[in-house]
Amino acid sequence: MKCFATIALICILGCGSGREQISSPDHPVVKAFIASKSVLPVWSKNVMPPVKEWNEVLDLGGNLTLRITGLQLVGGKFYGQYSDEKELRFVGSPGDYVYPCALRIDLPNMKVYGLASGLAGGFKQVTALFEFDIRSRKIIHSYHVDPRFLPPDPSPLAKPA
Numbered sequence: 001m002k003c004f005a006t007i008a009l010i011c012i013l014g015c016g017s018g019r020e021q022i023s024s025p026d027h028p029v030v031k032a033f034i035a036s037k038s039v040l041p042v043w044s045k046n047v048m049p050p051v052k053e054w055n056e057v058l059d060l061g062g063n064l065t066l067r068i069t070g071l072q073l074v075g076g077k078f079y080g081q082y083s084d085e086k087e088l089r090f091v092g093s094p095g096d097y098v099y100p101c102a103l104r105i106d107l108p109n110m111k112v113y114g115l116a117s118g119l120a121g122g123f124k125q126v127t128a129l130f131e132f133d134i135r136s137r138k139i140i141h142s143y144h145v146d147p148r149f150l151p152p153d154p155s156p157l158a159k160p161a
Contacts (some may be wrong), residue, residue: 039056080137
């Protein structure tokens with residue numbers, strides 16, 4: 001039993017996430033994230049206590065839109081829904097105890113970036129960065145990134161009473 005617990009802990013702390021580690025602030029995805037337009041979150045009125053919420057509609061032309069949503073809570077993810085589809089797509093799925101914290105849009109390059117941060121599995125602080133390609137309609141990269149390489153998360157203007 002001790003061996004199984006040790007292996008499980010090792011996997012939680014570093015392996016098996018499927019995310020590439022970004023180790024430089026000069027990485028092209030870090031630069032693209034910083035250069036993209038930040039989506040200001042609002043305080044959710046449907047969750048108590050209030051949490052950050054994103055709800056952004058992108059006009060893709062040709063009568064096509066993409067709605068990006070997310071909540072900063074346990075199990076929170078970034079979702080996308082195209083106007084010509086009924087199902088939701090994952091734009092970013094951070095994992096247990098890793099919460100969405102920033103959303104950015106690069107419409108000229110047809111990319112959406114989702115950022116999440118927290119204690120992975122309740123053990124290790126991680127910051128995850130997701131790159132979603134609007135054209136192919138899927139996540140194309142998922143990274144672990146040092147948060148010191150990134151700008152501070154935007155905050156909603158005021159908490160609801």
